[in-house]
Amino acid sequence: MTSPINPSQLSFFITPPHDCPYLIEQKSQTIFLSPEIHADTLLYTALINQGFRRSGEHIYRPQCNNCQACISVRIPVDHYSYSRSEKRILKKAGKFNISVEPAKFDQKHYLLFDQYISARHRDGDMFPTSPQQFKEFLLSDWLETNHLNFIDIQTGKLSACCVFDTVNDGLSAVYTYFDVSLESYSLGKLAILKLIERAKQLKLPYVYLGYWIKECSKMSYKGKYRPLECFVKNRWVEIS
Known part of the structure; x- marks a missing residue:
């Protein structure tokens, strides 16, 4: 509510x-x-x-x-149906054990975060990383914040983590980082699809994705989910 x-x-x-x-x-x-x-x-x-x-x-x-x-966007999960490409991504998820745990600082999460930022965002203000920056950016003392973990079944290693918050009407994706050598598994997209599944299970109507910026290649992917609601002129408008 x-x-x-x-x-x-x-x-x-x-x-x-x-x-x-x-x-x-x-x-x-x-x-x-x-x-x-x-x-x-x-x-x-x-x-x-x-x-x-x-x-x-x-x-x-x-x-x-x-x-x-910068347009705030959210996925109305009750109306969401997976595309063919998304179904293929979900099929490949069998490589991983997927679980949820309360978000906290630990070495394995920080090291994966550091590797991801170093590989993908060396030109951004999050590089170089530090444990303090990790805590200040991702964690919260006043919200239910969780890690959606993807553990490689064969190696037992953490392959990806989606940090997300739970609010009264949905799940809010905070940030996803992953092993960039596993790019063929589309782990960023897989994390969002698994949040959609979880929101449906919890009977929460939305998955919040943050800001969609069409002109920015790193943020434009958020506009590909359908249906999608955009916050425009102080109201939510659905595009399908």
Whole structure:
């Protein structure tokens, strides 16, 4: 159930314009929930329904004057049917033991995260990594945050992890990192498909994917799921 909290009654602050991390030659601004406000699941459910996200303990939303490229998106799982390519991805999932556990810091998760960032995002602000950065980016003290783990059956090694939050009306994908040598298993997509399965099992209506940025190759994949709901002009609109 969506929280009755009205976000307009809360206190926020906005950053000065800064270089956009997604679009070249663009300036971006971000609004953050005031750190004086104690966040909880009820409040975050209200805010995620208004296009907000969390990074660690911080709740934010892009607020750019001349650009609306960042669109918050979610999958309505009750209406979701897997495409042929997604069914093929699910079939290959037999290579892994898939389980859920409370999110916490440990060496195996951090090492896989570090390897993934080093291989895929050396040009981003998360490189180089550190254990403190891992904790501050992915973990939370006031939400139910879990690891969706993919363990290679043959080797026993952690092959992928999807960090996700549980809110009152869905599951929110925070970040997925994986062994890039297993690219043929489409582990990023597989993680989302398994979140859809889990949301259905828990009778939660949505999987929140964060921001879809069509013009950014690293974020454009989120627009390929159908049906998909987009938060546009302060309301959710479904595209199919």
